[in-house]
Amino acid sequence: MAAPLRVALVGAGSMGSLHARVISGHEATVLTTVVDASPDAGKAVADRFGATWAADLDGLGDVDAVVVAAATEVHHLLGLQVLDRGLPLLMEKPLADSLAHSEDLVLRAAKSDTPLMCGLLERYNPGIVTAMQVLGEPLHITAQRHSPYVARIRTGVASDLLIHDVDIVIRMMGAEPTTVEGSLGYLHPESAEGSEDVAETMLSFDKNNAVANISASRMSQRKVRGFVVSELERLIEIDMLRNAVTIYRHVLGENTEDGLSYKQQTIIEIPQLVTNREPLAAQLDRFVALARGEVDAAEEREGILPAHRVVETVRDRARATARA
Numbered sequence: 001m002a003a004p005l006r007v008a009l010v011g012a013g014s015m016g017s018l019h020a021r022v023i024s025g026h027e028a029t030v031l032t033t034v035v036d037a038s039p040d041a042g043k044a045v046a047d048r049f050g051a052t053w054a055a056d057l058d059g060l061g062d063v064d065a066v067v068v069a070a071a072t073e074v075h076h077l078l079g080l081q082v083l084d085r086g087l088p089l090l091m092e093k094p095l096a097d098s099l100a101h102s103e104d105l106v107l108r109a110a111k112s113d114t115p116l117m118c119g120l121l122e123r124y125n126p127g128i129v130t131a132m133q134v135l136g137e138p139l140h141i142t143a144q145r146h147s148p149y150v151a152r153i154r155t156g157v158a159s160d161l162l163i164h165d166v167d168i169v170i171r172m173m174g175a176e177p178t179t180v181e182g183s184l185g186y187l188h189p190e191s192a193e194g195s196e197d198v199a200e201t202m203l204s205f206d207k208n209n210a211v212a213n214i215s216a217s218r219m220s221q222r223k224v225r226g227f228v229v230s231e232l233e234r235l236i237e238i239d240m241l242r243n244a245v246t247i248y249r250h251v252l253g254e255n256t257e258d259g260l261s262y263k264q265q266t267i268i269e270i271p272q273l274v275t276n277r278e279p280l281a282a283q284l285d286r287f288v289a290l291a292r293g294e295v296d297a298a299e300e301r302e303g304i305l306p307a308h309r310v311v312e313t314v315r316d317r318a319r320a321t322a323r324a
Helices: 014-025 039-048 073-083 097-112 126-134 157-173 279-291 299-304 305-323
Strands: 007-008 029-035 052-054 065-068 090-091 116-119 140-146 181-183 198-204 211-217 225-232 235-239 243-256 262-269
Touching: 007 014, 014 029, 014 039, 014 279, 029 039, 039 052, 052 065, 065 073, 065 235, 065 279, 073 090, 073 097, 090 279, 097 116, 097 305, 116 140, 116 279, 116 299, 126 157, 126 225, 126 243, 140 157, 157 211, 157 225, 157 305, 181 305, 198 305
Parallel strands: 007 029, 007 065, 029 052, 065 090, 090 116, 140 211
Antiparallel strands: 140 225, 181 198, 198 211, 225 235, 235 243, 243 262
């Protein structure tokens, strides 16, 4: 059995704490170092999971891989420093604060053939994993990711929420969209300037002339996480909060024998989930395999930017519309 990977975690906030729990509890990893500029936050997480604390990357120590869960605005700088050390990197989404910075990180990783992964976590949601296995030829996809407002999240919903479902839609369709339309809403008085609270986009694809509508919001009073995928003869519904997949197939109706009414029938199938693995743990499984060279690093890198490109286009189109 291979020795556990020694992993350093950068960022001890809410998401960082979740990563720390999963890394420390994983059979293939050991959390060695927690890096955070705040001694209070960094030491608390490090002590809780038996790691050492460092104020910056100079205190990484002898590690095999790095997970970054710091603020989006420092992703690019931290990513460059980690990649310069030749260390496999799992960066929370978005990969960086702009498409140009994200492209730069992917290019740097490709030049040195350093494993790079982006935390597009919903790829590992049990409902999504199951749906991907039963999927046929999607023609129309609708996705909703709505949440109550959380003041601590300062980035807009396009890169915080929308990017997840854009990534899943692209994977379902097997290609990037040919056209992207979108609009943004700046609605909450406590949001940072320029930080959108609602993002809506419509994507069109050459394959089967398919279309997708994706909605992200932090103005809801309840969480909504779901997909509806329409095929020619089936509808696949994915409830990501309950990890449930339901398949519907409509049967043509017929008149009753007395001719006074009309019968319709919908056949419902509920496939068994192919996994119950916690998404963060499943993502870490993938990162371990990537760091060990057991999966294709180039393929992993190529899957990062498509969703980032769509999010950037949505923002550009929304800004252009606002200026018109």
